[in-house]
Amino acid sequence: MPTGESEGILGAGRAIPRQAGEISKPVAIEGERSEMYSDKVILSGSDAPDAHALPFVASLGFVSRRHVFSDCLCRATEAELREVHVSKLNDIQDVMAARPEWRDNLRLIVLDETAAETLDVVQARWLTRHSGAQFACAYSTPARAARLMGNPAYPDPLGSLFPLDMGIDGWVSVLKLCLTGHHYVSPELLARPAEEVPQEPDHAERLACLTPRESEVLTLVADGCQNKEIAARLELSENTVKLHLRNIISKLGVHNRTEAAMIHAQTFQQ
Structure with missing residues (x-):
């Protein structure tokens, strides 16, 4: 993975390589691909992480008290990333209270905007040091996400920010990028300062x-x-x-x- 600009389905975002941790024990993810998962993961050119670069087994945590990360989304993520086990948590305290063996396999924690805004930087950095887990924010409102870039948590430990509604192809591609030890920031956040980023359309x-x-x-x-x-x-x-x-x-x-x-x-x- 080259340092610098990331093209293809990810857009011209910033991808910053970091060393991912190693995991040794395999875990089987059960269940077959169903009709809800009709998309294929598309990564073009040199931006596509090597399939063997992903840890053989990794834990991914979605953190939100507002149920932003639906069961449907979690199933789709596990179906596309077979070597990744997905868990839903209410807050960072749930992560801290989890079994040590689960935390040892933790490679990525994806927060909603509220969780990212209230992230305890000290606890997050401790988790990063002890498990190698990276932190990301899946946002709904670009203006809030842009303000996070002025937060003490950015870019360490909160190194990646991407939209929640980017589509399943882009979603899986960015998660794979983060799981292989890189950061990704959406191009719309890099293009303009926070005060100029328009509000997300009301769905x-x-x-x-x-x-x-x-x-x-x-x-x-x-x-x-x-x-x-x-x-x-x-x-x-x-x-x-x-x-x-x-x-x-x-x-x-x-x-x-x-x-x-x-x-x-x-x-x-x-």
């Missing part, structure tokens, strides 16, 4: 165009339910559920159900 307007039934389906998707379970809960056929999902994806202007679930999660965060 509530797009969600308002959904019918009540479509809203019910999307809520269950965001909770990690598959089509069969959604059909059973709503007493619909699976074909009807699929039709609702196609309409939801079209109305929200996204590519797949995972991106739709991200919009749902961000709206309730705001």
